[in-house]
Amino acid sequence: RNLWGTGWQQSDGLRGVIVYNTDLFDSATIASLRHHFQTLLEGIVVNPDTHLSALPLLTSEEQRELLQRWNRNSSSYPANTCIHQRFEAQVRQRPTAIALQFGSQQFTYEELNQGSNQLARYLQRLGIGAEMPVGICLERSAEAVAAMLAVLKAGGVYVPLDPGYPPERLDFVLKDAGIAVVLTHKDWADSLQTDTTTVICLEQEWDKIAQESDENLSTPGTADSLAYIIYTSGSTGTPKGVMVPHRAVNRLVCETNYVQIEPSDRVAQVANLAFDAATFEIWGALLNGAQLTGIEREITLSPLAFVTELQQQQISILFLTTALFNQTVSQIPDAFRALKYLLFGSEMANVDRVRSVLQQGKPQHLIHVYGPTENTTFSTWYEVQDVSENATTIPIGQAIANTQVYLLDANLNPVPPGVNGEIYLGGDGLALGYLNRPELTASKFVSAEFSRLYKTGDRALYRANGNLEFLGRTDSQIKIRGFRVELGEVEAVVAQHPMVQTAVVVVREIESDRQLIAYVVPISAIPTERDLRSFVKTKLPAYMLPSAFVVLDTLPLTANGKVDHKALPSPNLAVAREINPTVAPTTSLEASLEELWTQLLGRKQMGIHDNFFELGGHSLLATQLVSRIRDRFQVELPLRSVFETPTIAELAQKITDSSLINRPESLSGRREEVQL
Known part of the structure; x- marks a missing residue:
C-alpha cells in the first residue's frame, strides 16, 4: 500500500513512476528495488516458462x-x-598463572595440565581411545574442566550431561551416544547406570588417578577429530547430538x-x-x-x-x-x-x-x-x-x-x-x-x-x-531463556501421557517472559495439571516444561485443517485444575502476594497453597518475585526462600517472621543449585 507503480504499460514497453512514502523508504532503497525489478522482468522475458520463485x-x-x-x-x-595442544602451549608459556578459580579453589595452568594428564591416562586404562565418547555429568567446577581436558588428551570425545536432567533423558543420551564411561559424583551415579556404561565417581577414584604420570600424552589426533557432542532439542520428540570438531x-x-x-x-x-x-x-x-x-x-x-x-x-x-x-x-x-x-x-x-x-x-x-x-x-x-x-x-x-x-x-x-x-x-x-x-x-x-x-x-x-x-x-523452533526448544519435542512428550489424545504447544509472552503453554485433548477422563506436569517432568529438562496445561474438547482448526493457533484460548480460561478446592487469601499480605504471582505467572486462578514452580514459575521469575517483594514490603529474602517455601501461605509466613524484616541475609552462607 506504500509502494506502487502507475502507468506502466506503454506502446513501446513498460514505463512509469514509482511513488513511495519517504517515512518508510529512502531513495537508495527504491533505486535498488527498481533495479531488482528490472532484473526480474528481464528474466521473465528470457525464461517465460520458469516459475516466478525461481527467477x-x-x-x-x-x-x-x-x-x-x-x-x-x-x-x-x-x-x-x-584444543588440548593449544592449551599445552599456554602451559609452557605461563605455567604459574592461574587457570581456574571456582570458589576457594585455584589451579595454575601447570597444575590443571598435570591433573588432566593423570585423568587422561586413567581413562586410557579404561579403554578410552580415538574419538570414543565419554560422559561428563558434573556441576560447573574445576573438576569438570579438568575432565574435559582429560577426555581430549586421551583422544576421546566429551559429552556434557546435566545432572538435573530426568533419568529417562540421561538414559537416552547415554545409549544414543554409545557412552562406555561416565565421569560423575556418587550423588548422581544411580541415574547413570546402564548395562554398557561404567560409572566413575571421581571423588572415590582420585587416589588411583593421582598415581598416574602427570606428563603430557602423545595421543594422535587432528583438528578434524571430534572434540565434543552436545545434545539439543529435537523436533521428532528426542534430542539430537551435534558433533563438533577441534578446529x-x-x-x-x-x-x-x-x-x-x-x-x-x-x-x-x-x-x-x-x-x-x-x-x-x-x-x-x-x-x-x-x-x-x-x-x-x-x-x-x-x-x-x-x-x-x-x-x-x-x-x-x-x-x-x-x-x-x-x-x-x-x-x-x-x-x-x-x-x-x-x-x-x-x-x-x-x-x-x-x-x-x-x-x-x-x-x-x-x-x-x-x-x-x-x-x-x-x-x-x-x-x-x-x-x-x-x-x-x-x-x-x-x-x-x-x-x-x-x-x-x-x-x-x-x-x-x-x-x-x-x-x-x-x-x-x-x-x-x-x-x-x-x-x-x-x-x-x-x-x-x-x-x-x-x-x-x-x-x-x-x-x-x-x-x-x-x-x-x-x-516452530524457539528459544526459552537461552535454550533451544523444538515445540514438536514437547508436544510429542505431552501426547505420550496415557490420558491425552493429542496435544499442541505454543509460546506466549507474559510480563516479558516467554512461557510454554500446552493445550491437550483428553481421551476421556480429564487429567489434572499436576498429573500432566509430573509426567512430563520425568522426560524433559526443566526449561522445556510447559508453564500451564489447558484442557480442550477439541483443538480449533483452520479451513485447511491445521491447528488454528490464534483461536487457542487464554491459559486462564481452561487450566486443568486439581480436584482439591482453591484456597483464597486470608490476609492482606497473602492477597498482595497473590497479586504479584498473578502478574508474573499470567494466571488468575491460584490458591495460597499452590506451588510457584508447578504453576509455571522458574528461577528467573523467582528472582523477579524476590525483587518485587523487596520493593513492596521492604523485606530482603534470599532467592532460596522461594525454592524452600514455594507457596503464598509459606512465603507470607516467611515475610512476617520478624527475624527477616530489614535484615538482609548473606548469600554466602549456603550454596544452592537451581535450574537456570
Missing part, C-alpha cells in the same frame, strides 16, 4: 560479487591444532575479530556445561592464557549479588543469555560498566534494555552475538554503539572470522540487501553433523554450489550497511 533478482555478476563479499572473512588462527572451537576463540581475549583477562563461567555457551567461556579463557572464574548459579540469579561478585572477582569478559541480561539490567542498569566485553544473545534482544545499558553504564564493548550449536556457539556479532529512537531490534551484525553467512532464497540463490532470506552458515565452525542421524544431517547440512552449508531455519535480511537483521524462524 533471480540479481544478475549473474551481482551474485558472484555478493558471494565473494560474503566469503571475504578469513584470518590466521590455529586451524590445524587440537571449530579454535575458530571460535582464537585470533578472531569479535573479541580479543588476553592473558590478563578474567572470563566468567556462568553457563551450564550442557549449554554450548560454556564452550566460549571455558576454551576462550584456557586457549588464550586467561583466567576462568566460576560464579555460582544462585549468585547469577540475584542481580545485586551478581554485580558485586563481578566486581570482586574483577571479571573482564562475560557472556549472558538475553533473558539473564534483561533480568539484571532491569534492576541495575549500570551492572556491567566495569567489563571489558559483555556479550549477549540467544533470543531477540529487548531494545529498551540495551538502550538503558548504553545510557547508564556501557562496558567497553557491548557485543550482540548470534549462532546455532551446529556452527559452534557464535556465528555473527554486532558491537552496539547506539540505539536509535525508532529501533525495534538490535542487528546481529556480520560474520565472525572464518565464518561465512549466506542469505539465500528457497532455490539457494543469494538475495539482495533488504530482501528476506534464510540464513545459511559455512566455514570452519561447522559441526560434522548429527550423531546417528544421517537423514537429518543430509537435510540440514547441504552442499551448495559454493560451499557446504548449514541450513539454520532462521530468517533475516541484510541492511544497506552490511549488517544482518534477524526476523524470526521458518519453523
Whole structure:
C-alpha cells in the first residue's frame, strides 16, 4: 500500500513512476528495488516458462560479487591444532598463572595440565581411545574442566550431561551416544547406570588417578577429530547430538575479530556445561592464557549479588543469555560498566534494555552475538554503539572470522540487501553433523554450489550497511531463556501421557517472559495439571516444561485443517485444575502476594497453597518475585526462600517472621543449585 507503480504499460514497453512514502523508504532503497525489478522482468522475458520463485533478482555478476563479499572473512588462527595442544602451549608459556578459580579453589595452568594428564591416562586404562565418547555429568567446577581436558588428551570425545536432567533423558543420551564411561559424583551415579556404561565417581577414584604420570600424552589426533557432542532439542520428540570438531572451537576463540581475549583477562563461567555457551567461556579463557572464574548459579540469579561478585572477582569478559541480561539490567542498569566485553544473545534482544545499558553504564564493548550449536556457539556479532529512537531490534551484525553467512532464497540463490532470506552458515565452525542421524544431517547440512552449508531455519535480511537483521524462524523452533526448544519435542512428550489424545504447544509472552503453554485433548477422563506436569517432568529438562496445561474438547482448526493457533484460548480460561478446592487469601499480605504471582505467572486462578514452580514459575521469575517483594514490603529474602517455601501461605509466613524484616541475609552462607 506504500509502494506502487502507475502507468506502466506503454506502446513501446513498460514505463512509469514509482511513488513511495519517504517515512518508510529512502531513495537508495527504491533505486535498488527498481533495479531488482528490472532484473526480474528481464528474466521473465528470457525464461517465460520458469516459475516466478525461481527467477533471480540479481544478475549473474551481482551474485558472484555478493558471494565473494560474503566469503571475504578469513584470518590466521590455529586451524590445524587440537584444543588440548593449544592449551599445552599456554602451559609452557605461563605455567604459574592461574587457570581456574571456582570458589576457594585455584589451579595454575601447570597444575590443571598435570591433573588432566593423570585423568587422561586413567581413562586410557579404561579403554578410552580415538574419538570414543565419554560422559561428563558434573556441576560447573574445576573438576569438570579438568575432565574435559582429560577426555581430549586421551583422544576421546566429551559429552556434557546435566545432572538435573530426568533419568529417562540421561538414559537416552547415554545409549544414543554409545557412552562406555561416565565421569560423575556418587550423588548422581544411580541415574547413570546402564548395562554398557561404567560409572566413575571421581571423588572415590582420585587416589588411583593421582598415581598416574602427570606428563603430557602423545595421543594422535587432528583438528578434524571430534572434540565434543552436545545434545539439543529435537523436533521428532528426542534430542539430537551435534558433533563438533577441534578446529571449530579454535575458530571460535582464537585470533578472531569479535573479541580479543588476553592473558590478563578474567572470563566468567556462568553457563551450564550442557549449554554450548560454556564452550566460549571455558576454551576462550584456557586457549588464550586467561583466567576462568566460576560464579555460582544462585549468585547469577540475584542481580545485586551478581554485580558485586563481578566486581570482586574483577571479571573482564562475560557472556549472558538475553533473558539473564534483561533480568539484571532491569534492576541495575549500570551492572556491567566495569567489563571489558559483555556479550549477549540467544533470543531477540529487548531494545529498551540495551538502550538503558548504553545510557547508564556501557562496558567497553557491548557485543550482540548470534549462532546455532551446529556452527559452534557464535556465528555473527554486532558491537552496539547506539540505539536509535525508532529501533525495534538490535542487528546481529556480520560474520565472525572464518565464518561465512549466506542469505539465500528457497532455490539457494543469494538475495539482495533488504530482501528476506534464510540464513545459511559455512566455514570452519561447522559441526560434522548429527550423531546417528544421517537423514537429518543430509537435510540440514547441504552442499551448495559454493560451499557446504548449514541450513539454520532462521530468517533475516541484510541492511544497506552490511549488517544482518534477524526476523524470526521458518519453523516452530524457539528459544526459552537461552535454550533451544523444538515445540514438536514437547508436544510429542505431552501426547505420550496415557490420558491425552493429542496435544499442541505454543509460546506466549507474559510480563516479558516467554512461557510454554500446552493445550491437550483428553481421551476421556480429564487429567489434572499436576498429573500432566509430573509426567512430563520425568522426560524433559526443566526449561522445556510447559508453564500451564489447558484442557480442550477439541483443538480449533483452520479451513485447511491445521491447528488454528490464534483461536487457542487464554491459559486462564481452561487450566486443568486439581480436584482439591482453591484456597483464597486470608490476609492482606497473602492477597498482595497473590497479586504479584498473578502478574508474573499470567494466571488468575491460584490458591495460597499452590506451588510457584508447578504453576509455571522458574528461577528467573523467582528472582523477579524476590525483587518485587523487596520493593513492596521492604523485606530482603534470599532467592532460596522461594525454592524452600514455594507457596503464598509459606512465603507470607516467611515475610512476617520478624527475624527477616530489614535484615538482609548473606548469600554466602549456603550454596544452592537451581535450574537456570
